Amino acid sequence: MPRRAAQQLVGRRVTISKSSRTVTTMVDNAPPTPIPSNINTPLGSEYPSTYTSEAEGDVDGEIDGDIDGQVDEDVAKAMGALTLAPSAEATGSEASAPPKPLTRLERRRQYKPFPFLELPAELRVKIYEYFFDDTHYVLDLDPDNYRRIHKKLGFFRTCRTISLEAGYLFYSTHTFRIFPTHPGKHFKTKKPLLARMSSRQRSWITSLEMRLGPGWNKPPRGWVVNPALGLHECTSVRQLTVFVECDPSDGIFNGFRRADDFYEGFSRGLLTDVLTEMPFVNNVTFDAWSSVRRKGAMMRGLINTALSHGKHIRWGPERGWTDVDDEGEIVVPTSDMVATALLNGVGMDVVIVA
Structure with a gap:
């Protein structure tokens, strides 16, 4: 080559x-x-x-x-x-069609749910507090409850653990009114809020409130203490608040009230029935609007009723009362003074200086 x-x-x-x-x-x-x-x-x-x-x-x-x-x-x-890009075999509508969206079931299978129950109990309780943060502290029968509260209570149906944990926190951190005060059909109902609860829910409640003043000339028929009300099942209650909105014994009600001492006697009897059903209550907190006088017949009768049942008297923040008023007058007698007055047959009106 x-x-x-x-x-x-x-x-x-x-x-x-x-x-x-x-x-x-x-x-x-x-x-x-x-x-x-x-x-x-x-x-x-x-x-x-x-x-x-x-x-x-x-x-x-x-x-x-x-x-x-x-x-x-x-x-x-x-x-x-x-x-x-679509393959060469895909022609016509298949090549130009957008991807098919996933169904709800497919999306659930695609994402793993958050293990909420694996969190520590302290964190779960804190989350429950944030969840119910926008609800009012004092709860009553109200036509607006369905929008504000009822939908949130559907959270209890998640599982048994959440129902117990969140349910206990909700009922133990809110105050419930014994008798409804919202004007309208709820005010005249024969089934108050407590009567609509279950036994377990009532057993979680720690604070109750009784408002006196609405219907002062004609109290509703539903304002009675009976077994259906379920006060005897509120065994966790340690705080009872009595809030007085008006005192019909004041002179401004002359000519308008039904009879002298009518509403005052009704209020004393109602408080007596409540305290009889709940002997486990230790404290009774009294509060009122600014027009109510502590030395009036209404307040003196209620204070006497609470003391006769051996309850400790406390004062609420609205009126700003203290054990000693502005004039230096002792309004809450000691236990020795109460015992001495009862033994001598002296009425409590004598012990509490008017």
């Missing part, structure tokens, strides 16, 4: 087609073929290759057409699997 022809064969392949088979041979002692500058090294290789593959070295298109076509088809399929 001439010298010039041998130099041309260095680094090239000789392709011989025989009976539909392609045989490729390399010239002995041929140096490695450098990578052409117009062919990029695959990104997946860590180091650039020294010896070119058949695809890299086939600059002049010397590889047989069948093999070249097969390689191109395999590469196209591999690249098609890595792209989000």
Whole structure:
């Protein structure tokens, strides 16, 4: 072979087609073929290759057409699997249609729910407090309760653990009125708020309030203490608040009240029945509007009733009363004074200076 022809064969392949088979041979002692500058090294290789593959070295298109076509088809399929574009087989509406949205069930299966019950009990209680933060401290029968409270109480139906934990926090941190005071049908109802609760809910309550003054000329028929009211089941109550809105014994009610001492006697009897049903109550807190005098017949009768049942008297923040009034008058007698007065048959009106 001439010298010039041998130099041309260095680094090239000789392709011989025989009976539909392609045989490729390399010239002995041929140096490695450098990578052409117009062919990029695959990104997946860590180091650039020294010896070119058949695809890299086939600059002049010397590889047989069948093999070249097969390689191109395999590469196209591999690249098609890595792209989000629709495949060549998808035509018409399938290629242009947007992805189908997931159903609610599929979304639930896609996201794992938060393990709320795996939190410490202290954190769960704090979350319950934030959840009920926008509810009023004192709860009464109110037509607005469904929007503000009833929907929140549906949270108790989640599971038994949440029902017990959140239920106890809600009922033990709110004050419930024994008798309704909201004007309208709730005021005249024969089924107060306590009567609408279950025994378990009543057992969680720690604070009750009784408002006196509404219906001072004609108290509602539903303002009675009976077993259906469920006061005997409020065994956790330790605080009873008596809030007086008006004192019918005041002279301003002359000519309007039903009879002298009518509402005052009704209020004393109602408080007596409440304290009889709840002997476990230790403290009675008295409060009133600014027009109510502590030395009036209404307040003196209620204070006497609470003392006769051995309750401790406290004062609420609205009126700002204290054990000693502005004139230095002692209004709450000691236990020794009460015992002495009862033994001597002296009424409590004598002990409490009017």
